[in-house]
Amino acid sequence: MPEIQKIDLAITGAHILTIDEGMKEYNPGTIYITGNRIVWIGNDTEQPENCKVHEKIDATGKIVMPVFFNGHNHASMSFLRGLGNDLSLDKWLNDFIWPAEKVMINPDTVYLGTMLSVIEMIRSGTGIFSDMYFFEDQVARVCEESGMRGIIGEAIFDFPSPSRATPAESIQFTRDLHKQFINHSLINVSVSVHAPYTCSPNFIRQAGELAEELDISANIHLAETNNEIETIAGLYGKSPVQHLHDLGFLSERTVAHHSVYLTPDDRQLLKETGTSVVTLPNSNMKLGSGACAVGELLKSGINVALGTDGPASNNHQSMLREIQQLARLERVVNFDPTSISARELIRIATINGARAYRLDKDLGSLECGKKADFQIINPDQPHWYPRYDPYNSIAYAMQSNDVESVIIDGKIVMLNRILVNIDEMRIFRELKKKAGMLF
Amino acid sequence: MPEIQKIDLAITGAHILTIDEGMKEYNPGTIYITGNRIVWIGNDTEQPENCKVHEKIDATGKIVMPVFFNGHNHASMSFLRGLGNDLSLDKWLNDFIWPAEKVMINPDTVYLGTMLSVIEMIRSGTGIFSDMYFFEDQVARVCEESGMRGIIGEAIFDFPSPSRATPAESIQFTRDLHKQFINHSLINVSVSVHAPYTCSPNFIRQAGELAEELDISANIHLAETNNEIETIAGLYGKSPVQHLHDLGFLSERTVAHHSVYLTPDDRQLLKETGTSVVTLPNSNMKLGSGACAVGELLKSGINVALGTDGPASNNHQSMLREIQQLARLERVVNFDPTSISARELIRIATINGARAYRLDKDLGSLECGKKADFQIINPDQPHWYPRYDPYNSIAYAMQSNDVESVIIDGKIVMLNRILVNIDEMRIFRELKKKAGMLF
Secondary structure, three states: OOOOEEEEEEEEEEEEEOOOOOOOEEEEEEEEEEOOEEEEEEEHHHOOOOEEEEEEEEOOOOEEEEOEEEEEEOHHHHHHOOOOOOOOHHHHHHHHHHHHHHHHOOHHHHHHHHHHHHHHHHHOOEEEEEEEEOOHHHHHHHHHHHOOEEEEEEEEOOOOOOOOOOHHHHHHHHHHHHHHHOOOOOEEEOEEEOOOOOOOHHHHHHHHHHHHHHOOOEEEEEOOOHHHHHHHHHHHOOOHHHHHHHOOOOOOOEEEEEOOOOOHHHHHHHHHHOOEEEEOHHHHHHOOOOOOOHHHHHHOOOOEEEOOOOHHHOOOOOHHHHHHHHHHHHHHHHOOOOOOOHHHHHHHOOHHHHHHOOOOOOOOOOOOOOEOOEEEEOOOOHHHOOOOOHHHHHHHOOOHHHEEEEEEOOEEEEEOOEEOOOOHHHHHHHHHHHHHHHO | OOOOEEEEEEEEEEEEEOOOOOOOEEEEEEEEEEOOEEEEEEEHHHOOOOEEEEEEEEOOOOEEEEOEEEEEEOHHHHHHOOOOOOOOHHHHHHHHHHHHHHHHOOHHHHHHHHHHHHHHHHHOOEEEEEEEEOOHHHHHHHHHHHOOEEEEEEEEOOOOOOOOOOHHHHHHHHHHHHHHHOOOOOEEEOEEEOOOOOOOHHHHHHHHHHHHHHOOOEEEEEOOOHHHHHHHHHHHOOOHHHHHHHOOOOOOOEEEEEOOOOOHHHHHHHHHHOOEEEEOHHHHHHOOOOOOOHHHHHHOOOOEEEOOOOHHHOOOOOHHHHHHHHHHHHHHHOOOOOOOOHHHHHHHOOHHHHHHOOOOOOOOOOOOOOEOOEEEEOOOOHHHOOOOOHHHHHHHOOOHHHEEEEEEOOEEEEEOOEEOOOOHHHHHHHHHHHHHHHO
16 A cells, blocks of 8 residues: 655645646646645646645635745835825935935834735735845844745945945845855845946946855846936946946846846847846836836847835835736837737746746746745636636736735745734734834 | 704714815714715814714724716626737727627626626725716616616717617617606716717717707717727828817817827817816726826816726726826826826826716715715725825725725715625626626
8 A cells, every 4th residue: 555645735626827837727626735845736636645634725716826926126115105206206215215214224114114015915915025125134034924935135235225334244244144044945045236326346246246156146226217327328338238247247147127228239138148137017107217128028038027116116015916017018018909918927927036036946836846835816706707718817807805815835824814924913003103203 | 952963874083085176184084974965074073063873884094085986988898808818909809809799798798797897896996987888778777776876878889789770779869868867866878979980970960969958978989099090080181089079079068088199289179178088097008009198188277087998908997996007107108207196196086087077066076065975995904004195095005905885875885895785696606607608
């Protein structure tokens, strides 16, 4: 008689969208999880024998798909959400964001602000985010407490940051974080360079070398606004992309955020070096920056992922809204309703993020052997009817609240809209108190 | 002793955004309703004496504001939502929408499809919609059963419609509807001309005259795509706006939908005649049509309202998403984050709709004497924290599900997310059955 396999968690009866290479579906389908990994996935009728299931979720009538991968965030800036909107970027930064950051950024507020964003992310089906900010050890703490997966990156630039006095200190801190979290199941570390216009060539080069030495990803704001293009042209006589390339910063480990203003030569460089792009449509729209030519990037063979950006410039944390925004923005800038498909959009929001950060061996799709990171969606809502194609419903009509449960690293972090590890009301209360004290 | 006044319904403790001319707020505030009208509104501390309150909702900590006014819809097209997306407009219409409409459009499907959209609208805070489609008597039936407010308009064009054999019949049917619903508290009738390119000059003129004779609004799709501009230029040697003006169709009773492609002369004509524009950002984006220059229209002094369009080209029915989309679209096309403010956006989605359809004496803001149409919003959600300004939270971060209760015409139609007059699950089941039979 074969040995009995112990299954920690089983999901059955679901319409499973695996988002694997062939976009395979199982309906009704089953996922078996042991520890933090998927040990079996397939049709309900083909469940393996000799399995002893510890905990089971009956997901009949539900849709199961990978969690969304939020490719770029400044999560703790939720603190500043709604502060001085409807202003020019200059005024907003000079009169509101920077003075506020000076007063408020400390380990406590970073912890609290990140926790708030993590609440919002989990509630809308996001299971991993890449963060660039200060006191990133606090972001790691939030991940550990909430069960969220995070890629943490202490922002590096040429001024004293609220957390570190010099860029050299930020680089050293990145090294320390890497050491601390190596082999951590939930936390990865990335080298986070703020932007070509805030960081000297010397430190950009050092940061790129650090990423290579530690064999981790590096990420940077790149070609976000026309201002930046002019600044870098004035300083170095070239495009920001060319500038980074000449400093050896672009490679398969590099993730470029925004990339709204690219020349054909820039695209060619990104493609040749294997650099990924994270597009942030709602942030680019809200700040009036412009539209990233996602269709062109995809056609060039560049890996494009998706993110929310920080809550202060968006103003939300739902990847679903980014998917739905990208769908519409891409169509209107091209005057073409065929310019991007629902299936492409959902790959951009899941597996492409994992690929950008070189985590696709473990994350981004539901396959046997991968980590168990997925969401259970309840489509019994008016906007889901009729349902000719689930990808279309997700890309155009689904709402964030339709996410019923979220499993990360094999563990249930939200069950039937209840967050398992977080006392939301306490976070809201503390946040109200802190924000009220500041303004 | 003064007479005791009977109050049917009182809302207390709320942060009330009246959206009146001065954007007055009461916090905490009270609304007293008798019959279908607001008989008192003010601060909690100033409640009038000698009132006997029949039913009371304690809205402490909640936000109360007018329901959203959905200025343009084809509500029953929810039946076709998600059918053949990601296609060119031609292919989508020829291979999917038109064949499907031939098979499916009958009084039963119009009733069912409209009911589905009404469920979605109420659930996201909309309390009135303007509808252009077929079998509009069924749309009126849905309004009466659900408690929703509707402006119904039987589509007039030069081909046999699914409901009427000739445009003359559609015009006669509009006359009949007007007679039937005159003085109905929930239902208004509008003359709905499909578009300049589907309706002969003769019938456009007749339709305009009918609106004038009955003293009701007239509405039409106008300058939606570049194709239309070229077609009308070819047929009549002028712009669609000029064409309608020459036919006497434009006036203060006229509402023009889309208006993406306007010349400065067109804008001048709209302004001079007092024509209102309904902008439909998500639909224009999803179909790749273009962006309506809302800022320019407002600067010209044109009244701009907002709508969802039909669920087949959107694909949802939440006005909140239109507000948030307009905020972003306007900013990105102008490369300017100051181009539209949160307060303007919320006026566009409420009082401006009422003004467009000349219903602002009764609707669109919360004032003593006006009809009691408002929503109660629960801001105790992560995306509402912190809350520096409620208009900003609504315009950028709020989610449709935050709408907790909806009152229309003085009657509670949704209480704590439960629809009072509609058996949702029955509607979902029937819709599934009917959609399944067709495809």
